[in-house]
Each structure stands twice: as C-alpha cells, then as structure tokens.
Amino acid sequence: MAFDLDAVLAQKKAAGLYRRRRLLDSAQGTQIHVDSRDLLNFCSNDYLGLAADPRLTAAFQSAAARFGVGSGASHLVCGHSSEHHALEEELAEFTGRERVLLFSTGYMANTGIIQALLRKGDAVFEDDLNHASLIDGGRLARADYVRYHHADVADLAVKLQQSTAERKLVVTDGVFSMDGDLAPLPELSRIARGNDAWLMVDDAHGIGVLGENGGGIAEEFGLDTEALPVLVGTLGKAFGTFGAFVAGSETLVDYLINSARSYIFTTALPPAVAAATRASLRIVRDEGDRRARLREHIAHFRREVALLGLDLMPSATPVQPVLLGDNERALAWSAALQERGLLVGAIRPPTVPVGTARLRITFTATHTRNDIDRLLEALAHCRRNLA
C-alpha cells in the first residue's frame, strides 16, 4: 500500500491543523526578527530572559575554546566532561537532592526515566494533560498505562487503589505546559505515598521560575526526596540553554546511568552548553528580581485582560493561555496579532484537546510594562474585530 502523505497533509490543512516553521534570524529575546519582520515575542519559554545573556555566551565561548564543540561520545564512553560533572553537582545542591543526572533533552529524560523504572506487571498513572514526552514514556514502558482526570486527586486515588500492579509510578507535569496551572503536588505526593507509589514530576516550566530561589515547584511546595523521589527539570526554558536533568537519590541516579536507554545510547551534550548552564544557574539563583518582575507582569496582564472579557485559565505562571476553542479562530487571532507586530502562538490539537485551541501567551522577565500594554491593546482589537 502506498504512503499517501499528500492526502494526510491536505486533511491537516483542511482542519486548520497544518504546521509550518517560522524562520528566526536573530537571537532569542523579547524583540526578534522572524520571517523578515521585527516582532514583539510572546511565545518563547525563555522565561527569565537568559537565552542570549552575554554572561552565558562568554561561558560558552570560553568552554568551547578549551573543550571544542562536540562532546565526541556518550557519557559512558568518553564524553562525560568535567563541565558536565560540575553542573550535575551544582544542580544537586540547587535542588537539595543527593545527586543529579544530565540528559540531552527533556524529551529524552522523560521517556528514558519512565521506561527504565517500569517493567511488566508495573503501572504508570498519568495526568490527562501531561506533556507528550511523559505520555510517550508511559507508552514505551512495558507497564500498564492508566490516565487520571486532570489534577483530580480523588480520581487518582481510586485508580491507585484498584490497581494490582506490583510497582506504581505517578507521573505529572509540575506546571502544565499549555495551561499554566500547577499540579496539586502535596496531595499527589500524599496519595502516592499512601498507596506505596513513587511520584515523578516534570518541572520543565517551573524550574527557575517558581520558589524563592528558583528551585521550582519542589521548592514552592517544600517537597524533599521522600515526598518527590523523581524530579525532572529542563534547561532549554528558564535556564536559557539546552538539555535536562533528573534529581533524586544517589541510588536512583546510579540506576538510571545503568538502565536509561536514552541516556546510554546517545552523544553527551556539548561541554560548552553545560558551562553556559553553570553560568545560568548562578543567575537563576542570585537574581530573584527577574522572578519578581515576571510576577508583576503576570498580575498586571491578568488584571487588565479580565476587563476585556477574555477567557483566561487559572494560571499564576508565565504561561497565560487565552482559550478560543476553534482551530481557525485561534489561527485568525494569532495572524491578527502578528499584523500588529506581536508573535503569539496558536496552539491546536493534538497539543491540546480538540475544541480547546488557544493563544499561548508567555511572559519573560525582560518584557517591559509597555510591551504588556501593547499586547493588551492588540487583544482588545481582536476582541472588537474578530469572531
């Protein structure tokens, strides 16, 4: 049978689900040059504005001068450099965990960890709105795959109690990537422990942003290794670089080094990226005013946008979606914002459930009040002039 890929693409176009890439021709930041235009950016995950910070660039360049560009091998062969190792130790101290293991991406961390921890006869319990990498990890594992309703602790409790699996792993986003709300971690942790299950949290959008010191959702809720045994963070968002890590016990990390396929069978991150991340970690820890500015932007935006009568979600994080429902409607609003010089992504299925297409607005510490006001003005324009 032929692969009729043209037909699939045509269906996607007809359903408003076709995706294309924009061409970026500048550094990441609040002002970017994209598709030959200067745009005010409200769709990156560079929450603290560090992706193009000169201190990171300098650390990258100096490490590249010493180590070269490529790491040349996987961590277990001869690619594990002193920069990787130092970053792991510093992240362990930052997260208050015994040990940290770097992965090349968050996608690889999530799939590799879940697959490594579970075997036949076990079960994984996942929030309905978990990120694709967590869902794929659950599917790759040879364990039972159980979904619970979004942030619904009671539903999870029933499903855990009904399960006869030998070992149980509860897996959730910390900050839900397309909704911006927080997982009810203290309750999830209590239910997991009460049912002899482990809790794994992917804090991709919380690390660096939440908590007094940027320690993320674990710091926000004060959860130690016993309450939260498997903590994943990514480095391509608030940290402004690339890669990911898992933080936990000495034994967990040792086990993953010996078992996680996406760790073992891939080339190590470039050491210069690890060096840039060490510079970033210092800023994340020391410059709390960046988090304060973000909180001010979020509060101002939510206060003002409520007056426009737009459908906001219950989010206190830099991810502030405006729910529009229909795919074409989300595309039309995004295009109208772009006309006015603003870049905001239209998020559609399968990234979000059918009928919940949305604008995913994200804030960065380096946005100004004037930037936010331009966004509010453009949203008011859409509200008045578009369906």
Ligand SMILES: Cc1ncc(COP(=O)(O)O)c(C=O)c1O
């Ligand atoms: C919640 C969540 N987890 C994991 C990832 C994947 O991380 P990475 O980009 O490092 O692969 C993303 C997005 O990129 C995400 O939003």
